[in-house]
Amino acid sequence: MKNFSTVSARIAVAALFAGVLAAPAQAAPKSCNFRPNAPDQHLVVKGDTLWDISGKFLEHAWCWPQVWGLNKEQIKNPHWIYPGQIVYFDRATGRLSLNRPGSDGSGGATGTLRLSPQVRTEGLGIDAIASIPSDIIDPFLSQPLIVGVNELATQPRIVAGVEGHFYLGKDDKVYVRGNLKGGSSFQVFRPGTPLKDPETGKLLAYEAVYLGTAKLQSEAKPPADVHTFTIASSKMEMGVGDQLVLAPPTAIRNYVPHQPDRAINARVLGIYSGVTYAGQNQVVSVNRGSVDGLDVGAVLQLYNLGRTVKDPTIKAGMMGQSAMVKLPDEESGTLFIFRVFKNISYGLIMQVTTPVEVGDVAKSPE
Template sequence: MENFSTVGTRLVFAALFAGGAANQAAAATCEFLPNAPDQHEVVKGDTLWGISGKFLEHPWCWGQVWGMNREEIRNPHWIYPGQIVYLDRAAGRLRLGRLVGDSGGAGQPGDTRLSPQLRVEGLGKDAVASIPSGVIEPFLSQPLIVEPDELNGAPRIIATQENHLFLGKDDKAYVRGDLQGGTSFQVFRPGKPLKDPDTEKVIGYEAFYLGTVMLRAEAKPGSEVHTFVVASANQEMGSGDQLLQAPPTPMRNYVPHPPERQVNARVMSVYGGVNYAGQSQIVSVNRGSLDGLDIGSVLQLYHNGKTVSDTTGAKGWHGMGKPEVKLPDEQYGSLFVFRVFKHIAYGLIMQVTEPVQVGDVATSPE
């Protein structure tokens, strides 16, 4: 198989996406790998990130090389096992095709070599995922954080069946609060506050997911107490624990892409309560949907450059002592955002060469 041997060939796109995302601060530059293959046959278990990494220096350039619009980025249900991704060297693009038998020759594109198109039948059922879905599956539907305004009005368990200390599956729980028409709820216990590293303001609380409850009987007139039954119990739950309506299953499959506007964030916490994280671990950042992040946004991770004293001279500049100098921030990995709240987002660590630390910088790709 012939390899892509022209080092430094680049694709520059001034307008990345239609309908709003084209207002990037500057045009982004995508670069093919020097040893990019001519083609790749999609197999079960492939991811968009993995496939794009075979062709591109930066996997987040995937949508740009395809020339995709915003709707295609949000619904990438068009790449399936058995299809072929071709590197069209003449056009400087990736294209989608299929193997043909006797008309075009095995391993060669057929008569139709088109940009990705939406596949209607079995929409998304077998489509290639953006990133390994098994890694983030538990985090897609369970509450990871609770924002301050949600805590104030959240219903809470005020008593348990026969005064049990803890509840298990099929036990009754008595709940007080406004259900807002909901019948299925997740039970959580607020954890430590999450502070914005820049402002020190509390912007959310970690939520310890305990299980789910279903409404058995709504409060009757003259009563404020609803009766629930525990549908599942991951951990022990009891009086004082709070309820959130079970959210709709979030879309799991966005194409990796830069945020629609410049984002400058900081790593706020590592999921699990530790200070360091590595490949395929999950961290939160102090920016969310109100700041321009959506599912599939990719941020670059940097270690903050340290401030050091310049001791190389016998005397400081202008005789003022040893000057303090900030070293450059060092880029060492990427973060794929897969769940977004108003002020906070969670991302999966990708392609890191050093451990991620709380306080590290996460910004839009350059």
Template sequence: MKNFSTVVTRAAAAVLVACVVAGPVQAAECAFKPNAPDQHRVVKGDTLWDISGTFLEHPWCWPQVWGMNRDEIRNPHWIYPGQIVYFDRKTGRLSLNKPGTGDGRGEPPLLRLSPQVRSAGLENDAIESIPAGVIEPYLTQPLIIEKNQLASAPRIAASEENRVYLGAGDRLYVRGELNGATSFQVFRPGVALRDPQTRAVLAHEATYVGTVSLVKAAVPGVDVHTFTVSSSVSEMGVGDRLVPAPPPAVRNYVPHAPQRPVDARVMSIYSGVTHAGQSQVVTVNRGSIDGLDVGAVLQLYHFGKTVPDPEGRKGFLGIGRSTIKLPDEQYGSLFIFRVFGRVSYGLIMQVTAPVEVGDVAKSPE
């Protein structure tokens, strides 16, 4: 897999074109690399993060560089293999226009961004923000269950012929309000997610076991709805809970700093390992109520330790030594791609050291 430091968002494709009107880069954190190339030809497998990272010191900050507002970020545009992204060193801009082909004053022609009619085929050929396959399972299957969320969810109350475990094609009976939905995912309450700072349980991560479809809703005199198992990834049984299947995942990810300062901690590493590396998924102990949203980027730090001062003065009555607090060491970045109230999923990007539970994840400085 490619290094994420050279990967971008569909929502940004013509974002590269937006650079034409954005003006030279002002912010130091969005500076161009000293060795930035004059151009980059887009190839299949590139992502918008890759392309931006080819030119910029910090690829996540391209909306700031291109002066995008929230409406422009939400409005998808596309970029395709074969196109060339140019770096105009004279104006300090990126463009899909070759430098010198503008209006005679060294300015590239103005290309206005506007909604476009797109065919599904062309859209599917457009490059992605980040590799979709890496995070796809986390968009539709793992589920953060916050306080008592599953308590009122429909539940499997019985099975045909009293089977203990159910598989594809089996019939089952569900009790609870469906609220008009006919297709559901099935979950089993799982591991508690504890805040590394307070040790409080913020949520539970439910285990995805499969999908079910409504055959017949309950009628007067009958307490349950009839379903069949559409698919299963593990054994499904009585007591498991139903959650309406989500709409197709939106992948218009444009990286940006959080709307307000965020100081989070890595809470868990998905799949239960103790250390994680690039392209793996972790949870952090902050969510939408803390100012995180999809596309927010956090910097990862190893928490600075407190160590004895080898030449420090001894304490009271000569007991002990003074200590030194070491700084937090920044070693990578985290791309937030799914957000709940108090917890979020993040994709680890371009790290130089393993990620551990308890590591600091905070707003870019």
């Protein structure tokens, strides 16, 4: 089972889970059941993730914040576990912990390995195990863009290149027209795939093609009304008409899976890179965003949308029954939301039993 990676460089105390937390733990939801064959302990090794480790103990790996005993405020802070530490399953309390069951958490019990909180002033988190694998989602944190329908008309745009060059690359000078809104570092994009709501057919946004980055050299000064930029990096050739959007801040996130605060009933909107079917560790977009109550770390259950088929048993003259019948949606996997826009979100497929396609259902875990 693959997982994401925590992206953070903050210096803080390594607040390590149950047994060292001041606030009382809340009871885990009924859905957060331990596996019948869950081990008593697990030695953390390099390459482990919190999702992986929790999957060894739990039927649903995303439940790990509850069984660590973390409340909603505590899970917002960085939580570090390092290779060489031991995760224990306390069967009496139904919790996972870094303290051997029966110890007082201070390492005083006989045979108990001392695993007290660690304060690190240098490199905190560098060697810590990840929550989930960043190599898959990191590009989506800084590069692919969701551009609202009404945003396109207001974004600055390239109107010319130096010496009339139409195709532009790294270190080239370009001239940009539009309101920079005080920014100096921009991503360059080209409107790409339209994203339409599978339920309503309404155009929600465009998934833009990421071209590279541009840095402001000098703002427009009368009588000129264009800004001068230099292309700082180029993934694809740029040209006149391509648009600029302010570069997002560096992502500093502690990914913690949790159930959405509100009931979510979404549909898969698109599969990144344009393929027809998606599998494990692939990114999809869904037609719900921040206005619907989704946030980073929300977990949704995936279902293959049940087909509507003709009922061959319907006979002429049978009243009150439709000739068409909808088959039930079939559970297919788990989706982890890692980037949220206003009406749309990106999610990573964590586990899947059958391929996911556009139109499939993504909703709150039951």
